[in-house]
Amino acid sequence: MPELPEVETVVRGLAPVLDGAAVRRVRVRRRDLRWPVPSGLERHLSGARITGVRRRAKFGLIDTDRGHTLIFHLGMSGRLRLDPSERLPHDHVELETDGHRIVFHDPRRFGSLHLVPTAEAARHPLLAGLGPEPLDPDFDGEALAQAARGRRVAIRALLLDQRAVAGIGNIYACEALFRAGIHPARAAGRIARPRFERLAHGLRAVLEAAIEAGGTSLRDHAAVDGALGWFQRALAVYGREGEACPACGHAIRRQRLHGRSAFFCPRCQR
DNA sequence: ATGCACTCCTGAACGC
């Protein structure tokens, strides 16, 4: 389940391979992803040179010298495979450069590909409303406090809202809340100001540690070279229902919240 | 504006 650290891992793996490379051929085997693969993808990318690979929230952006940017989202089960030795089911799109092949593989097809003029990438509907990057140097508790003002939703739901803060999914929302000692069901607007500072710090710390470890590979994530991320070993609460809280030893609890599991320590998180 | 259920999809895990 690619969240910010997993996408960052993919982008970092992709950049040295794609930066400066020329796209030789694009092959689309399946167009019906989360949204249809743009019909002009092959035409606009073939022959273009890649000028950069970057990330915004959970999106990867590949810029070309033709003024187009390819945006990818990995959804739930998406992977980018670099120079795969065999073709697999669900290999939907293939990008051949002068030297490598990048394959977009996505069994559940919650992922998507988009092509936009580079100058308008930030205004694309999927990117336009995104909140601040939690790893941006300017990101702090104030940004979270502002997004939470007057809101009655559970803080976990607010963290998952990409307009409030970008790139967070269920795993890192749960982990950051544990680090900040905040109960996932607590109403966002009823959290005292200093606690947002702890939450912002918890988010940053857990995301940086996860990137360092190459992300969390629960089921679907892997770096472009197929390497698994090792951060699941460092998860304190996510997926650990019944296990001992690493801080106090109390059993980790799982609670259904808005249709999704929230994992937390009922003693440490209030 | 806000909150929330529903929807898409497939594979893994589970129960009988």
Place this chain on the structure above:
DNA sequence: TGCGTTCAGGAGTGCA
């Protein structure tokens, strides 16, 4: 063994 059910969840949609 084999079938059915449940779950995972990012993010748009549509409703109250």
